[in-house]
Amino acid sequence: MCTAANYTAKDHYFGRNLDLEYSYREAVTVTPRNFPFEFRKVPGLQTHHAMVGMATVADGYPLYYDATNDKGLSMAGLNFPDNADYKPPSEGGTNVASFEFIPWVLGQFDSVAQVREALSDVRIVDTAFSEAFPPSPLHWIISDRNESITVEAVAEGLKVHENPIQVLTNNPTFDIQLFNINNFMNLSVDPPEPHFSKEIPFDVYSRGLGAVGLPGDLSSMSRFVKAAFTKVNSISGDSESEAISQFFHILGSVEQQRGCVRLGDKYEITIYSSCCNTDKGIYYYRTYENSQITGVDMHKEDLDGSELASYPLLKDQKILMQN
Template identity: 60%
Template sequence: MCTAATYKTKDFYFGRNLDLEFSYHETVTVTPRNKVFALRHAGQLDHHYALIGMAFVVGDYPLYYDATNEKGLSMAGLNFPGNAHYNKVVEGKDNVASFELVPWLLGQCATVEEAKAMLERINITDDAFSKELQPSPLHWMIADKNQTIVFEQTVNGGKIYDNPVGVMTNNPTFDYHLLHLADYMNASADVPENKLAKGVQFNVYSRGMGGFGIPGDLSSASRFVKVAFTKMNSISGDSESASISQFFKILGSVEQQKGCCRLSYEDDGTPVCEYTIYSSCCNTDKGIYYYTTYENSQISAVDMHNEDLDGSSTISYELVKDQQINYQNKPNAAE
């Protein structure tokens, strides 16, 4: 499963954890303004806003997991199995395949308000990218510095939700997550006060009791509560270093470690585990995409504005996956 979040200091930040049991050959990918997208049912998108994000690129076509455009509008698709429902072509609608949605929206919209207007007319179709790459069941979080929304298409049709907490996980539908969050409205980052029994003396027996009762398991509902609590109570400076450091700490509160979420077992008994393959943080004002990977906790970055944004082919950067360790006491070269 996955978790997405927003964060605002001097600049606005958007990112996510990708939690899966396997990795495609995803890369940090910049799509310039003149890259042509031949859409299945909506004509051709031949000039659009430039994008940067994480994508699996197939034949120069970026299948984006999450992305930000040059105007600062951001979007991430998260797993939504059992609830996502894609349709055949519907007359009178904007028919867009699920894998086309990120470039279709981010290529043409500068704000969430513009995206809302386009989503009102949309029908997500069940077209596959290829025989080998069938549609993934997804819902999407879309954000700019002013507001965040969630878009879901189920058997009941498309639905746009306002997202006041700026986080998202997976199943169930988004309205459930907001309702469930209300169960924790008494949670506080402060030292607990006795509201259970007035006149009875209770001792606070430990530090770290702020947030007492917040769930810590890896289910979608629990991750939603945990990341919402962490994000809404986060404090940092507004420098780039302080901001991105805090953002990765927010995502780190719900990251998945290998072995803790076992989905199945191989024939030899080896567990198949879901884990956090990468975490991302994009400064949407500057167009800088930061990321870490499971075995590399050093932050790497790609700046979209260091590329030719008027080009016509995608530019991809392989992920740095090996751990980068800074030895402060290097061995004597003479030894």
């Protein structure tokens, strides 16, 4: 499962945890403006916005998990099993396959407002990339500096939800996740005031008691609440170091540790956490084994070129010995 968030300090940041029990050899991938994006049912894009993000490159095609374009628009696909309902291609409308949805959006649009308007006739279709890569059940968070939306292809059709929390996890559907936040309106970063009874003396015996009841388990609904509480209350300094550190702490509040979620003979882990400075086009990440933050600057590539630039993840732990 996964968690994604949108965050603004001095600059704007977008990123996610990828939580899975296996890897598809993902790599930080920069797609320049003249890389030809061919789509299955809609016209391709011979020129488009440049983008940087995490992708599996298959047959020369970047299958993006999350990405940011050179206008600061960001998008991530998160696991949405049993709820994602992709349709067969139709005669009318705009038929976009799930694996090409991220480049189709980020290649053309500058803002969430533009995307919202364009989605009015979009149909997410059940076309597979290949036999090796069948359609993955996903829903998406699309963000810019000012707002976020969640897009879900469900049985009733394509749903576009306003996302004021600017956080996304997995099941259930986003409307239920957002309503569930109402159950935690009493949580606070401040020490609690006793309302239980005026007859009983209460002892505020620990810091953090204002957040008693904040979920700590690893389920998607609990991670949504935990990430939302952490994100909306987060405070960061203006420097790049302070901001990306704070963002990784937000994602760290809901990361998955090996051994805690068993799936047959495997365990789900946070394979990577990402944080993209969308203003500067710098994609930062760390992996499960390597807690050092590594960055890829899209603007150091030839963004007017036509060849992908791909950087395999640095997964070995980097330890600085001080003596």
